Amino acid sequence: MATERAPSLPPEMFSFVLRHGDYSKAGLRLGQLTVQGRSAISTPSLVIPTSRGVIPHITQDTVSKLTRLSAVYVALEDFIERSPSKSPIFRQNPSPPNSKLRDFIALPDQCLSILGPRRIPAIETPNQNSNSSIAICTSVGFQLLNVDDYVQSAQDLGPDITIGPADIVTTKQVSQKRMEKSADRTHAWTRDTLAVEPENKESALFASLPPLEPQRQSFYLSDLTEEYKGQVAGLSTYSAETAASLQNTLEDLPRLCLNNPINPHELLRVIALGNDLVTTPFVTETSENGIAMDFRFAVSYEARNQKLGIDLWDNAHATDVSPLVKGCGCYTCTKHHRAYLHHLLSAKEMLAWTLLQIHNFSIMEDFFEAIRESVRKGTFEEQSKAFARAYDPEMPRPTGEGPRIRGYQMKSVGGGEPKKNRKVYGRLDEQARKLEEAESGIATPEEDVNAKDIEKLGLGEVQN
Incomplete structure (x- = not known):
């Protein structure tokens, strides 16, 4: 020493x-x-x-x-x-x-x-x-x-x-x-x-x-x-x-x-x-992609083709009440389940990324602890090769949308570049237009309204 x-x-x-x-x-x-x-x-x-x-x-x-x-x-x-x-x-x-x-x-x-x-x-x-x-x-x-x-x-x-x-x-x-x-x-x-x-x-x-x-x-x-x-x-x-x-x-x-x-x-x-x-930095990126890390350094030597994470955007988790990762002792896995995280992501609730961060940081801390233990035992090289054989070479590709990206997080490529975040509230623009027209006293007929539907609602009657 x-x-x-x-x-x-x-x-x-x-x-x-x-x-x-x-x-x-x-x-x-x-x-x-x-x-x-x-x-x-x-x-x-x-x-x-x-x-x-x-x-x-x-x-x-x-x-x-x-x-x-x-x-x-x-x-x-x-x-x-x-x-x-x-x-x-x-x-x-x-x-x-x-x-x-x-x-x-x-x-x-x-x-x-x-x-x-x-x-x-x-x-x-x-x-x-x-x-x-x-x-x-x-x-x-x-x-x-x-x-x-x-x-x-x-x-x-x-x-x-x-x-x-x-x-x-x-x-x-x-x-x-x-x-x-x-x-x-x-x-x-x-x-x-x-x-x-x-x-x-x-x-x-x-x-x-x-x-x-x-x-x-x-x-x-x-x-x-x-x-x-x-x-x-x-x-x-x-x-x-x-x-x-x-x-x-x-x-x-x-x-x-x-x-x-x-x-x-x-x-x-x-x-x-x-x-x-x-x-x-890839830990936060993985959480924002809606992916729960699922890997261990001390892996079975016979293991093959395992994914490095679980995509919780997948609808297969909509009714799955199992923990994110079986055997994980983090707060997220002991208190919540996959269906809840899937719901939070679908609803764009900020809590989704909080719970994913807690879980993914726990996985990383366990990963580093296992690495240090392998160094002490002199098995790091052997276990690294087993890890490479057992898991996919890349993290799962994201299938959902992450939280809002701030402008300073991405490189600007010059004039005419597309917006970094898609327009989320665009569907409200039409309602705002209708409200503005109603307040101005100008009647605007709805293109998709049928006269019979208006009559059923008691808002008018058919004139012969």
Whole structure:
């Protein structure tokens, strides 16, 4: 067992213990992250991306009472309006020991707060990063966030972990010169961030590593290893492969992968490459699609062709009073049944997505616990192969409509694009027209009304 703490923080405030053993093959790791005042996190573990500081569809008290979630990711661009300093979050006056960030979003004490500049997954912006700013997408449009403003905002908000600024290229075609610039900018931004004497020393800095080959950022990695190691508490990556390319470099620092694995198969690959914390936005996406996750890592070796989830939009569940997943001990499965969830989805009740989130988070927590147990026993590789054989390669395709999509959640493609949400209340327009005509005193005959029907209702009589 080896223990490494960030010397820039008091030893009792932040620590990461990495356990080594015969099972540590191909980068696979097992450890424990401890931050003062928060629940200790056994790694590998999941991090839940938030929307405007809140886990979608569930309230903060629900997080405390009905989930085991231990870490959330918060994006600064979610709170920026016209300028960072004028946003309401910066006008908070929290009571100690709460920070402005934790107080504003009412984050439960059990959850570790991680602050980064952009959402996960981030929306591609039309403007690109500059030498001193990061291109972001806010609720009032695309903007440039000055790196110094981001660093100052992080100090002011006081998250448990701050993600270091990084020049991440979002375009598909990237030139060699642009990749070199990405490494140079990230290096310079990290250096400048560490040079600033922080007012709030309780926030640990995770230095960002762009998704580049090690040789392209060898100078940066060298500085992280030798010069900055005492000031950096962890590493944040934007590609699963980055952790694997580090090999024995900085292995004693926790690694947070700010990635978007699309299903549990991809998640297993990310973990196998040596990532300790992984963002999992696909959980919320699955819930919004009306799908209840149904998979276990400890699967029978003979199992084949099993689905990764249950589509509760399917009419086959309309009278099914069995739990969402047999044997699941979550609140949703012990208190409700498939027919009820099917009804809620059909009625577009918000409670449907709340109950699905509770269930799917429970499935994911059990999944990670089984992964950690397999690492301890040295059976991870064998069980991963069994899992790949047992389950479909993709999540079930959604057949129903999810909740309303907010404009800042989707990339804008320019003028003339279709509306992101279909018109729900269009059928009321005709009734509004009829009411307006009735109030104006203009009689408008109904096209589909028969004279005999009017007579039966006693509203008139036939004249010979």
